[in-house]
Amino acid sequence: MLNGYDSSSFNAIQGSDHFMEYFHHASPSVIGSVNTAYTVGGIVAGFFVSAPISDRFGRKWTMYIGAGIVIISSVIAAFTPRDMGGFIASRTITGIGQGLAMPAGPVYINEVATANQRGMLMSLWQVYFGIGSFVAYWINYACSENADKLGNWDWKIVMLFQILAPIIIITGMPFCPESPRWYIQQDRTEDALKALSLIRDDPEKIQAEIQEIQQAIAFEKEMNPGRYSPLWKDLAIRYRFLLACGINIGQQFTGQGSLSMYSTMIYKKVFTDNKQIQLINALNGTFSIIFTLNATWMVDRFGRRALFLIGAAGMSVCMFIVAATVTETPEQDDGSKSKPVGIATVFLMFLFALFYKPSWGATVCIWTAEVFSMNIRAQAIGMATQSQSISNTILQQIFPIFLEKKGFYAMYMFGAINIVLFIYVYFLIPETKGVALEHMDTLFGGVDHAEKGVEIVQHDSKGHAVELEEVNERVDKKEATV
Template sequence: MPNKFGMSPTRAYNWYISLVAASCMVLYGYDASVYNAVQGSKHWVKWFNDPDDNMIGLINTVYTVGAIISGFFFGGPVADYLGRRAGMGIGAILVIISTLLQTFAPKGNLGMFMAGRIIIGVGQGLALTAGSIYIGELAPQEIRGKIMSLWQTFYSVGSFICFWVNYGCQKNIASSGSLGQWDWKMVVIFQLLVPILIVAQTPFIPESPRWYVKKGKTESARSSLSRVRDTEEEIENELLMIREAIEFEKEAISSTYSALWKDKSVRKRLGLALIINAGQQITGQGSLNSYSTKIYQKVFKSASTIALINAVNATFGILFTLNATWTVDRFGRRFLFIVGGIGMAACMLIVATVETQTPTLPGGAKSHPVAISIVFLLFLFIFFYKPSWGATVWIWTSEVFSMNIRAQAVGMSSQTQNIANLIVNQFFPTFLTNCGFYAFYMFAGINVLLAVFVYFFIPETKGVMLEEMDAKFGGVNHVDKGGDLLGVEDAHHADAAKASEKSHVEHVQEVRS
């Protein structure tokens, strides 16, 4: 029976399993913030013998290398051969192992700390690939964008947890002696919480019905669908369309990596996905995630003040990302990309001008009004970034590829984020030291170019069914072709999205009456 908001138990269950999968993004958000946070700890700096700017960048880079290797070469195969749930679970277990390595690295043993960073990158490469595919494949068509927006929201949740833990440690942990080390160790070890929850829940949520059909387990697919769809008609219609699409892909298209360049429409999608995923990280947000502590050290002198700003920023990040839940299916993906790009460019242009054209106080900080203005502008930047190039990049990437190459393509596309991060974050600490806030003019120009790119090259995917996405990019309709192979004459699937939404509404009305 639906609740007072008109949501059936099945629809509520859809949200629950999506929250479990989206928790994989908490791992990413927490880790992207944890290294940022520990850089502000004088105990961490002393424990590892005061690493210089190049070493600071290298510690970020080794994590990125682990994530890239995992995402490109292991994330897709693991999700395809072992299942989406296994990909999430194995990734979470690796995060647990790496967290312990980083926390208990002996004094001066930066190699062990960096080994933990590499392993956490590998784990996240597995979990992020499997988790994003899982949500895209189980979410009902009419609310796919809303549910997938949780993905980026949970990145912000990870940052939120990390920065508030860090702020609490900065304010309360002993400032000297052996206990002083726990101002950074507590921040690192708290990363155990979410992967433990993921490992505990993944065995009990349904596997992707698309994965079951690909493995020839039709009854298992029907059982999975029965847990996430309201009516028998929805279950059978969707199962038929999945079977039709996968039958065509099995007969006419390769399911190996070679399929990524054999089909012109797939090559087009992959190229676009690679660009927008790289673009996500060169907007300036990737550098803010990793180095906001160092950035704010040019404006503020108090470590606890910087920790508080990072924590408040992460809090607003959650609220701003939630804007995607009501905008992405209402206004579409292209609209958010373009408006977000223009808004971010304006913020970067103004913040660079404010900081570089105002006097610096003798202590190296800025005056209070200037400092507040800079914080406000960087908060405004994430207001534009979170629902657009934050959430919508993941939504668009997870929905544009057909089942036969979805795991490989999503894994490869999402890891271009880390390739871009590897390049930018390796040189950004030195760039910031030498050029200061003039670096932000570069990000302003990049964001303008990204908005222009979307306007000319990115098609709208709102409301397009996953199995019929190929036709949107100039390819054949896998459902129609698969129906021919299976000898299905009824073309009811042509209006599947509308039928699915209508059946859900009718079901809710029936139960109410």
Template sequence: MIGLINTSYTIGAIVAGFFIAGPTADFLGRRWGMWIGCLITVIATFIQTFAPRHQIGAFIAGRVLIGIGQGMALTAGPVYIGEMAPSHIRGYIMAFWQLFYSVGSFIAYWINYACSLHREALGDWDWKMVVIFQMMVPIIIMVLLPFQPESPRWHIQKNGNIEAAKASLRQIRDTEAEVEEEVLGIREAIEYEKEAISHSYSALFKDPSVRKRMYLAFVLNVGQQLSGQGTLNSYSTAIYKKIWTSTQTINLINALNATFGILFTLNAVWTADRFGRRWLFIVGALGMAICMLIVPVVGMTTPDLPNGAKSQPVGIAIVFLLFLFIFFYKPSWGAATWIWTSEVFSMNVRAQAVGMCSQMQNVANTVFQQFFPTFLANEGLKCLFFFMAMNVVLAVFVYFFVPETKQVPLEEIDVLFGGANHVDKGAQMMGQTLPSGAANLGEKGAKE
């Protein structure tokens, strides 16, 4: 039942990511994609919070709806950020996407800890308080979104509205020359995609370079969950119960873990555009593998107390190692996976591809969460050896197959995957004698 409650969310998110989020963000705009997703999340929060007593079906239905809402928002969000950010600081800005994910975990776990201290006084509101706070940030986003400019790339792709695209860029670029140059690059790339490839989602399968990116992004997003983070996030309490008997202590550890997660994610801010995505992936995976090797070794080679728990020094050592795991995960497979996925696809398929690829995280999570409770019950901490092995495999995969994308303009990224230079080709179609300045910058970034 616990596995079903956890996976009901991911099933909703998968449905949204594969079938709803991309078309919504492409047809209505990136802002509307986020706004509608937030609205569904708010409605679903009320369904969960006020589900009739002992009606677990209503609670699970709310979880499915929250998955749909989040699947829509989590598709449009990174696409919007990637399309608005200047190429030379795109990784820097996207790192804050993961940072505020950590802020959300921080708020949730500390609310949970505070409620656990007053469980008797709160009664049912012990858990309802945790659930109802899910709508706080979506409401803030819904209020703020109408005041944000729409993606200039969407304006040109959807309506050919060049003036609206320029108006959006003027709010977030320093000079008129930057605006003109970027708009020209966008127009050239979209012209080529529309005429030479496909203006529809069929390009996901027609263009070999897009297919290659999609398969690589599938592996990276599945790998994010098989690194161990998704499972540790969902089942940290069950794992800590192998070490401690106090629920209050476990809730405090989870809250502290979320607090440190914010600090650890900050590392992506200064590393993503300095050392690159590949460096983060490889260092992060190897660091997580070492942690997943040492934790079960410590757990299996130290004696149990009469109550089945571990001594306090052993418990502290294991918690330190799991915190160290988060130190490696947050800036790498936490942040860099989102950065890489949101920036590698061309405009004609970006929203749909990001929706599908990012939801591969939930596909992996749905499958794994169904059998992990049994895995943990039968094997104890030895199950963490699985994550150690997976992280080594992921590091090798990135080293041999994943190209570096730092500071490459979005319209030029196809070259890295064996595709045509969309800006140059589009410039030729539009009768431009020279490629735009953005194209030249893209070739320089690709070579680097």
């Protein structure tokens, strides 16, 4: 939700005459720089800061810190002087907060979820991106309806409401247990047992899960020590890391990254009324929630690969058709397109979202967050997901200029890219449905970490792992409470 609101808020306020006047009618390249600053802040924090904090202090503290930074940046954005430099600085700080909090979220969800529920729970993560976008667009629509009364507050209110999701995070996380896997990695097995007992209801399964986690982590400490080096030294880990970067870069090049950031500018090529455009954005945010909910029942039923392939094919068709619809039809005297063309454009954009949301929207996050072993999970997820930001930085800087000069011909490019993504998934991406985190390495040419860790755990004389008998005794003590 934090990401959904922040990603949509600046797109929403670009249609405000008061915002453009306040910042002296910034050029498209300056508008691109605002979005670039946001993503660069996320890249720096996601690559270099989030994982060390997450591994040292836990997943929860990383989310706390990121949420707190976004609150500060929201206030700066709303009350910055009439200088785009101050607004750009606020977006950079927002990106830093996002870069800290965002990688820790999927890491946490995957480490507390069971294998058969992991896909569904991670798809809900993406649903709440839609909810954040929904809130941003409807707040902006309400403000645009009252723009004359609100004046500059028609966009300042939108920016101030960025504090909503961080407040929910900061007030809600104390009621959640820390990741049991993180506790075991810190040699705090008793705490891991308590945490797991809060989110599992079968003592025997708790016992087995604790044992498998210990075995896998013991193997990783013995055979793949280090936080970053295994990403390059271990062939199986390096292979999946490159695959993960590939699908995360591909997610932005589907066209969705540009649509979410610049839909206001895109629709201005078809419509002239800002209120109409903001209503379309708000409705898109509403339907995005419904579309993403499809992933909650599809991803663990049909698998990750099927959604990737169907999504890429559907998005490609939508992009080719919408490009032809807009570029091959004449403009009216006021510069807009005819009503039938406008309706067809909105329908195709919404159809694009229908294909994108449960597939390359939700499933990229699911696949990326579940394929890495514990010792490099936070680092790999942070770096792979921030490869989205790197690709998005390029698109955000060039897309508004491209759109201004070439219009909807840009959509032909996205259609072709989606064909490439279909081929990429078909030949390279393995299915991960129902595979436990501790057994994931076998899909990428590696060994089973839990299986190989059995002997290490049983013969560990240094006390780095707790013996099975000790785990059994502790589980028995907790059984009544469970």
